[in-house]
Amino acid sequence: MKPFLQLASARTPDGAEMTLHSHDTHFYIRVDRQPLMGTNASESEKVLGDLACAKLGGQKEVRVLIGGLGLGFTLRRVLDLLPQPDAVVEVAELLPEIVAWNREHLRELNGALLDDSRVLLTVGDVFPLIEQAPKGHYDAIMLDVDNGPIAMVQDGNERLYQSQGFSAIMRALKPKGRATFWSAKDDPRFEKRLTKAGFKTETVPCKAYPQAKRCTHAIFVAERP
Template sequence: MKPFLLLATSHTPDGAELTLHSHDSHFYLRVNRQPLMGTNASESEKVLAELACAKLHGGTPRVLIGGLGFGFTLRRVLELMGPAAHVQVAELLPQVVAWNREFLREVNGALIDDPRVEITVGDVFQVISRAPGGHYDAILLDVDNGPVAMVQDGNARLYQTQGFSAITHALRPGGRVAFWSASTDHAFAKRLAKAGFKVETVAAKAYPQAKRCTHTIFVGDRK
């Protein structure tokens, strides 16, 4: 049996331990020893991209991705968008960007240098809040494990009234926001609808061969 290797260790601004591991041909990210993500379960991250970009056809779309992770959402967005697209990725943790370049370049790390991509190291809530009105055609949020913060307590703002208000301002009329979540959350879906979005809840598999859907994508269209 191949060993489970520790590749790198760092800490989040809140003091949580962040570790990158490899096992066999896959990579895993843990927070305080708890699994956060793995390259062996990326299907729902691709579904997030497909749902968020479903209404974008041609032109010069502006897309914001909150959370780089292992780059699977970014890869699928770039596959769906044309050469004139601008895809901004806001990643809170600089070490995640560095690890993609150093350890994960053969997975999706090379996409960071795609000319359509802009990497912003910082809080995606602040990026959204500072955006001009109607700036983005689509916003994709794969932050923590969804509405329940795991990495950074401040991420909870994205799933509350102040986050919805900032997203509404930053999206163009008819624009779409999509949230990835590790589980379903009926209360969150109700809050999103109450904020004025047309909401759809989509169940998604963690990997193509999975027998059941364990993740959830919340899609909200700005009216």
């Protein structure tokens, strides 16, 4: 039986312990020993990119923003969907350790994508990027921050899922632009809040991995009218 190895550890701004592990061919990130994400369950991260960018392939000067690098699966899908060389894919990752782990331990997985000429990486909070962006700056915004509307790693992330965040996202998106929110579970109240904020909204159930028998996660789609 192959061992469950700890490869690295770090502290979040709130003081929680974040650890990177490997087992067999897979990698896992935990926070205070609780599972956060794993390479064996990345399907919903790909769907996050699909729902935001599926209609943008072939368009000129597309600019999108990914909030949360994680294990890099959303970034990989978005780069596949936007092969045009003039596309700009901004990635904001709060924790520098996550970026370092991708470049070192996960380079053969998705880490090399950070060196793609279309990628613009920011180590820091995604919220200021959205709030300070020019009006109509982004064709799509994808947020995979904590566990969705319920914060886990960083308390300040909750503003992304409240009226302050909705207003900033609405302003930063182009007309018909989409914001997609990853969530560990369905949340009808959150969808209602998005609708009240003026978005055309939809909740898309999704699986953690393709062979799963049921959908355990949800992607909230918010389109600017």
